[in-house]
Amino acid sequence: MHPTLLLLLLASSLLLHQAHASADCEPARCGNLTLRYPFWLGSINQTSSPCGHPDFEVWCIGDDGSSSVASLKGSTLHVHAINYTNNSFVASHIRVATGDDGVCHTDLNMSVTVALSPFTISRTNRALCFLYSCNGTEPRGPEYVNATSSCGAPIYAYLGGAYSWSKPPEIATGGCKYSYIPVLGREVAAAGMTAANYSRLLKDGFVLE
Ligand SMILES: *[C@@H]1O[C@H](CO)[C@@H](O)[C@H](O)[C@H]1NC(C)=O
Ligand SMILES: *[C@@H]1O[C@H](CO)[C@@H](O)[C@H](O)[C@H]1NC(C)=O
Ligand SMILES: *[C@@H]1O[C@H](CO)[C@@H](O)[C@H](O)[C@H]1NC(C)=O
Ligand SMILES: *[C@@H]1O[C@H](CO)[C@@H](O)[C@H](O)[C@H]1NC(C)=O
Numbered sequence: 105m106h107p108t109l110l111l112l113l114l115a116s117s118l119l120l121h122q123a124h125a126s127a128d129c130e131p132a133r134c135g136n137l138t139l140r141y142p143f144w145l146g147s148i149n150q151t152s153s154p155c156g157h158p159d160f161e162v163w164c165i166g167d168d169g170s171s172s173v174a175s176l177k178g179s180t181l182h183v184h185a186i187n188y189t190n191n192s193f194v195a196s197h198i199r200v201a202t203g204d205d206g207v208c209h210t211d212l213n214m215s216v217t218v219a220l221s222p223f224t225i226s227r228t229n230r231a232l233c234f235l236y237s238c239n240g241t242e243p244r245g246p247e248y249v250n251a252t253s254s255c256g257a258p259i260y261a262y263l264g265g266a267y268s269w270s271k272p273p274e275i276a277t278g279g280c281k282y283s284y285i286p287v288l289g290r291e292v293a294a295a296g297m298t299a300a301n302y303s304r305l306l307k308d309g310f311v312l313e
């Protein structure tokens with residue numbers, strides 16, 4: 105592409121972005137969350153015109169009481185807390201965070217899911233690994249926690265190191281298939297959590313930037 109054309113394109117997309125960003129969105133509440141710039145409260149019906157960048161649109165789902173949940177534009181990602189100081193937020197994926205059997209639905213790749221949004225999964229998260237379809241070849245040891253009880257099929261949890269977007273943690277997997285889900289590193293550290301706390305860790309979500 106001709107460099108000037110490229111520059112023009114860049115400049116106009118920046119302008120567009122700013123036009124969106126400078127529009128006024130009233131701060132709003134959803135459950136225990138206060139939504140303000142860059143987040144804004146939209147709704148499934150969207151009567152008024154959007155007042156912020158579409159990537160930061162939040163739908164408030166529920167009874168408007170403290171149990172309402174904040175969904176990123178109706179998606180499977182739910183926002184739990186926002187830190188406006190360092191531009192990060194804690195979110196969970198409903199597939200693994202809802203109900204008592206989230207562990208049975210961990211066969212998803214969160215990097216791929218989040219890649220559909222403009223956010224990235226923070227390196228401050230830890231990678232919680234799940235081994236399944238082991239066919240009698242699962243690794244054994246105290247770090248591998250049997251999480252089978254609530255699932256129909258055997259599954260084992262293992263707490264790995266820092267979550268990397270593209271690089272699965274290096275662990276012994278035997279002949280198992282495996283997946284890895286980001287969980288809050290600070291919670292693991294503060295509360296001394298291990299792979300045995302997989303239920304709580306899945307529910308509490310992970311940091312996005
Ligand atoms: C959406 O519209 C329907 C029907 O007009 C209404 O009952 C509902 O409360 C609206 N929902 C929201 C979130 O505004
Ligand atoms: C909101 O806060 C209350 C009191 O701290 C808590 O019981 C409730 O679970 C919270 N709701 C959500 C959706 O986090
Ligand atoms: C938000 O992030 C800043 C910078 O990392 C930190 O100092 C502050 O404690 C955080 N606030 C909350 C509520 O976690
Ligand atoms: C921002 O603050 C939150 C809460 O204190 C923390 O968990 C997160 O790691 C921080 N993110 C960055 C990029 O520092």
Ligand SMILES: *[C@@H]1O[C@H](CO)[C@@H](O)[C@H](O)[C@H]1NC(C)=O
Nearest residue numbers: 237238239240241279280281
């Ligand atoms: C499981 O192991 C058996 C016996 O070794 C083999 O026949 C079968 O194909 C294996 N199944 C899978 C899914 O790897």
Ligand SMILES: *[C@@H]1O[C@H](CO)[C@@H](O)[C@H](O)[C@H]1NC(C)=O
Nearest residue numbers: 242250251252253254258259
């Ligand atoms: C894991 O737990 C299930 C039931 O909770 C049990 O049937 C199975 O034998 C256990 N597997 C191992 C390797 O201990």
Ligand SMILES: *[C@@H]1O[C@H](CO)[C@@H](O)[C@H](O)[C@H]1NC(C)=O
Nearest residue numbers: 213215216269270271272283
């Ligand atoms: C998950 O997706 C990322 C990004 O596409 C890829 O690099 C990674 O290898 C995938 N992990 C697994 C376990 O498939």
Ligand SMILES: *[C@@H]1O[C@H](CO)[C@@H](O)[C@H](O)[C@H]1NC(C)=O
Nearest residue numbers: 295296297298300301302304
């Ligand atoms: C983590 O799991 C262990 C074993 O199940 C339990 O004793 C402990 O209370 C859990 N920790 C937290 C913070 O939930």
